[in-house]
Amino acid sequence: MLVDSHAHLNMTQFDADLPAVIERASLAxxxxxxxxxxxxxxxxxxxxxxxxxxxxYAALGIHPHNATDWNADLEEKIKQLLLRRKVIAYGEIGLxxxxxxxxxxxxxxxxxxxxxxxxxxxxxxVVHCRxxxxxxxxxxxxEGARETGGIFHAFSGGxxxxxxxxxxxxxxxxxxxxxxxxxxxxxxxxxxPSSAFVLETDCPYLPPEPHRGKRNEPAYVAIVAERLAELxxxxxxxxxxxxxxxxxxxxxxxxxxxxxxxxxxxxSVYLNVTASCTNDCVFCARLRSNNQLYGYNLxxxxxxPVDRMVAAVxxxxxxxxxxxxxxxxxxxxxxxxxxxxxxxxxxxxxxxPLRLNTNGHGNMINRRxxxxxxxxxxxxxxxxxxxxxxxxxxxxxxxxxxEKAFDAVLDFIRRAAASRMECMVTAVDYPGxxxxxxRRLVESIPGARFRARKYHFTGASG
Ligand code: SF4
Ligand SMILES: [Zn+2]
Numbered sequence: 001m002l003v004d005s006h007a008h009l010n011m012t013q014f015d016a017d018l019p020a021v022i023e024r025a026s027l028a029x030x031x032x033x034x035x036x037x038x039x040x041x042x043x044x045x046x047x048x049x050x051x052x053x054x055x056x057y058a059a060l061g062i063h064p065h066n067a068t069d070w071n072a073d074l075e076e077k078i079k080q081l082l083l084r085r086k087v088i089a090y091g092e093i094g095l096x097x098x099x100x101x102x103x104x105x106x107x108x109x110x111x112x113x114x115x116x117x118x119x120x121x122x123x124x125x126v127v128h129c130r131x132x133x134x135x136x137x138x139x140x141x142x143e144g145a146r147e148t149g150g151i152f153h154a155f156s157g158g159x160x161x162x163x164x165x166x167x168x169x170x171x172x173x174x175x176x177x178x179x180x181x182x183x184x185x186x187x188x189x190x191x192x193p194s195s196a197f198v199l200e201t202d203c204p205y206l207p208p209e210p211h212r213g214k215r216n217e218p219a220y221v222a223i224v225a226e227r228l229a230e231l232x233x234x235x236x237x238x239x240x241x242x243x244x245x246x247x248x249x250x251x252x253x254x255x256x257x258x259x260x261x262x263x264x265x266x267x268s269v270y271l272n273v274t275a276s277c278t279n280d281c282v283f284c285a286r287l288r289s290n291n292q293l294y295g296y297n298l299x300x301x302x303x304x305p306v307d308r309m310v311a312a313v314x315x316x317x318x319x320x321x322x323x324x325x326x327x328x329x330x331x332x333x334x335x336x337x338x339x340x341x342x343x344x345x346x347x348x349x350x351x352x353p354l355r356l357n358t359n360g361h362g363n364m365i366n367r368r369x370x371x372x373x374x375x376x377x378x379x380x381x382x383x384x385x386x387x388x389x390x391x392x393x394x395x396x397x398x399x400x401x402x403e404k405a406f407d408a409v410l411d412f413i414r415r416a417a418a419s420r421m422e423c424m425v426t427a428v429d430y431p432g433x434x435x436x437x438x439r440r441l442v443e444s445i446p447g448a449r450f451r452a453r454k455y456h457f458t459g460a461s462g
Contacts, residue, residue: 001031002225002240003247004218006092006126006153006173006200009035009056010045013204013215021217022053028219031055031244034251036092036126036153038063040074043081050086057251059089059126061118067102067110075113082121088251090118091126092153095139098130108139115143118150124250125150127170133157137164145170149250154202155185162188163457166196171246173200176208176216179227190231193285193456194242195292198250199224234266238294245295260296261304262312267323268355269316271309273340274331275300278361279405280398281386283430283455284330291330298330306339310346317350324380326355334362337370344377355380360409360416364401371412375419382424383413388437396430417447424448430455 004025014021025033035050037043037060050058060081062070081087093114095107102110118125125145129136129152140146146169153173155165165172174197178185189197199221201207207216208223222236225243229236248254262271277284285291291299304312313325325347327333333340333356344354360383362370374381387393390406399405417423425448427438435452442450 001244002029002199002221003244004030004033004201004203004221005151005198005247005251006175007033007035007203007218008042008205009033009203009218010037010042010049011204014217021219022055025218026055028222029240030218030221032057032247033218034059034089034126036060038092038128039066039069040077043078047081047084056086057089058084058087059091060087061091061093061114061126062110063092063128064094064096064107064111065099065101067107070106070110070113075117078117079121082117082123088123089126089150090114090121090123090148091150092128093118093125094128095132095136096128096130097132097135108135111136111139112143115140115145118148119144122148124148125170127152128154130156133161133164137168140168140170151198151200151250153200154206155188157188158184159188159191159457162192166193166457171250172197174198174228175200175202175224176206176212176220178224178231179208180212186231189228190454191456194238194294195246195290196457197228197243198247199228199239199243234294238265241295245292256299257295257297259299259301260312261300261308262316263293263296263298264316264322265294265296267321269313269322269325269352271313271325271327271329271343272298272300272304273309273327273329273333274303274336275329276303276335277331277359278335278365278400279332279359280400281384281428282396282398283428285456300329300331303336303339306342306346309339309343313347322352324353324355325350326357327378328357332359332361332365334358334370335365337362337366337373341373341377348377353379355382357382357384359384359397360412361399361401361405363412363415364405364408369415371415371419371421374416375421378421380422380424381416382426383409383416384427385409385413385425385438385442386427386430386433388427388434388441392433396433413442413448414445417445422449424451426451426453428453428455
């Protein structure tokens with residue numbers, strides 16, 4: 001299911017054909033729309049819509065343009081409306097220093113008051129922010145908005161702003177501008193953790209290409225999902241699962257999903273082998289995020305036994321859907337060498353190539369050369385190197401083994417590259433890492449290929 005997390009279907013642009021618009025949304029797989037009322041009139045319109053359509057929910061609040069409308073009567077009315085079942089968010093509220101339709105000090109004062117109401121009524125906040133980023137973030141922090149969380153709607157900032165939004169625990173709303181030429185959004189959107197975004201239209205405004213210049217509508221969320229999938233190198237179904245999961249847990253308070261031991265992403269089945277690692281990379285999502293990846297909960301409490309891993313893979317394999325089985329985890333699979341060998345032996349019968357994702361510490365951990373045991377089972381190995389030299393590696397990957405780990409990884413890479421396995425060596429383009437130097441180092445090793453991976457603001461995996 002896809003969700004349009006920001007729509008204005010009450011506006012006159014939809015007067016003539018709203019039922020057809022809703023029908024098209026449902027045919028495009030949009031299972032829910034959050035309609036946003038931003039002034040007394042659009043709040044009325046929004047409430048009428050949620051009463052009529054089961055798939056429409058409401059956010060309501062007073063937009064910064066209308067901040068001068070704020071008064072005790074309006075506040076009282078909003079408090080009453082916040083008690084309604086289908087009113088699930090507070091907004092859109094915020095600051096707009098671009099159009100400055102209300103005095104800035106009034107905007108700030110009304111923004112603070114409404115954050116207070118959102119907290120009191122436990123409603124996530126839908127933020128409108130134009131040319132006022134620093135003030136918006138400061139006020140949200142000062143007022144404790146982290147407690148309810150929320151969505152930065154129509155996000156238009158860069159990396160710095162995205163990191164601040166994520167630090168605050170808010171989600172980033174991605175819409176049609178993702179498809180515009182000259183937009184900076186694609187760069188930011190590829191670096192977001194998969195647990196950090198929701199999709200939106202802001203219809204009737206901001207339609208994605210090729211509908212630019214016309215009216216936007218919820219069905220076009222599917223276009224944004226396709227584009228985001230393309231940019232992030234995943235399937236549209238992965239974006240759909242991640243964005244709706246992010247939305248549902250924020251807006252409907254859905255509980256965590258059960259832990260996934262095996263999960264499908266792109267055309268691969270991933271096996272979540274372990275959560276313990278001999279590195280502590282600065283960019284690792286393990287222990288620093290909620291371990292949610294594209295809507296899957298990867299938060300292993302104990303390492304799954306062999307029979308559970310085999311059953312989990314068998315449970316999701318569907319003929320023709322996947323092209324490989326990948327042994328990975330937010331941890332180091334070769335620390336469970338016996339278990340991965342037995343699991344690989346049990347899964348061989350499927351005829352799919354088996355790949356091992358590793359930090360290259362396997363020989364150090366097992367105190368012998370394990371490459372011969374691996375090449376008997378795995379046809380591919382991906383090794384994270386992440387740095388072109390010992391100093392950078394030690395600083396970034398923070399290995400338990402200290403300085404000697406880098407040489408051990410290089411030795412492992414040389415042996416793996418000389419084996420029957422296809423050997424891919426990766427480095428995350430973390431700020432300060434000389435990716436080209438890492439590439440040169442890897443490409444000097446016969447049989448090894450290099451791939452740069454995108455640094456995600458709070459997690460490298462996926
Ligand atoms: S990124 Fe990989 S190697 Fe680094 S700490 Fe996380 S799981 Fe271990
Ligand atoms: Zn809006």
